[in-house]
Amino acid sequence: MTLAKRIVPALDIKNGQVVKGVQFENLRSVGDPVTVAKAYEQAGADELVLLDITATLEERDTMMTIVNAISSVVFIPLTVGGGIRSTQDMTRLIKAGADKIFVNSAAVKQPELITKGAAIFGSQAIVGAIDVKWEPKSKFYQVYVAGGTQPTGLNAISWAKEMVALGAGELLVTSMDADGTKNGYDIDLYQQLTEVVSVPIIASGGAGKIEDFTALLTQTTVDAALAASVFHLGEIALPQLKQTLKQEGVAIRI
């Protein structure tokens, strides 16, 4: 045996609530991030990603309170990001209880933020997040920022290598083409990425059914599969997903 592949639910948090809420078995929608995080931990989540999708300063203080509350009752790694622009932002979240911080748009504008963060907290605490879209005309994976609204001209495969060279200890890569389709992860993207970087990769975007996780984790060497809506809507239950993956021969923590 070796390291288990990680199954990572992601929570988008706005105004202190999980966006759209999470559907529990009794079909009640729950928006409280602490309740949701605890439920995912108990269901077998290996890590949680928390994305702050608000931007104002007061709301960021709300995020600190949430991270502190979650880390007081949930004892699995917490990867937190959204609107990180400085090492002070990182320090506040880590003090609140985050284990890893992911940086997206700000790293494109100021790449040294990755290096500074890694120098203070270690590379293992700094995750480079990349939103990627395939450009069929020019035939390359382009990096987008600002929540996937702005193209940067950067080639995602090169930018991934660059982020690792700058000090990122892990990458969280979202395929914008696959995201929301529920048609499966972008296997080709992750095969290309794992050939050029040696840090762990969290794949994100496209999960719709259990077979999508199996395909990702057997056809690529990514370390983790992130998903949101299939878990939130109760379409895939974590225990069943993990059992199935284990039966398929994937190293999984049950």
Added chain:
Amino acid sequence: MTIIIIDYGAGNIANVMKAIASTGLSAKLSHDSSEILAADGVVLPGVGAYGAAMSALKERHLIGPLQAYAKSGKPLLGVCLGMQLLFERSTEFGETAGLGIIPGDVVTLPQQQGYKVPQMGWNQNQVRQLNPITSTLNDTYTYFVHSFYVQTAPKYIAATVDYGQIEIPSVVVNDSGNVIGAQFHPEKSGKDGLLVWQSFKEMVDDK
């Protein structure tokens, strides 16, 4: 019953405190040597660089008290870097002397094809020796983040995880059994991690 968490600026103290609190243990942060020597249980946390951690312990005059406490027979639990500090030396950036409580060295995890460094994630423990901490650990997954590992004699190894060709000691123990170290993060290992704190509480209760 007093449990002291050694306060020397280690980065993961807040999350260690939260995990301990959740098991109903009350623990106090301290770098006061008389409080440490009088404690019923001591936890040595730690993340980051070996040399910086030993310097921080030295500045706070904690090396002697920790060594004396370990000899007292009372429970001492080292976690992650805190576990590595229990050994004689580390080869991280030249040689740094450790606390020397358990014989052995801390060395770099070598590069192996298909195995990343640091080891970051959940790995499965195989128990080699039953003790209060390993009693609940066989076959369980716990959460690791580290680039260095301990090389020591088998009698000091209570559990291991496989990483490529390397058997990494995940739990270590001293000769008299009162000093135990965990390479993984019990405060980040879900319910199986919380059982480690529960077991430590029982070790302290039994003394």
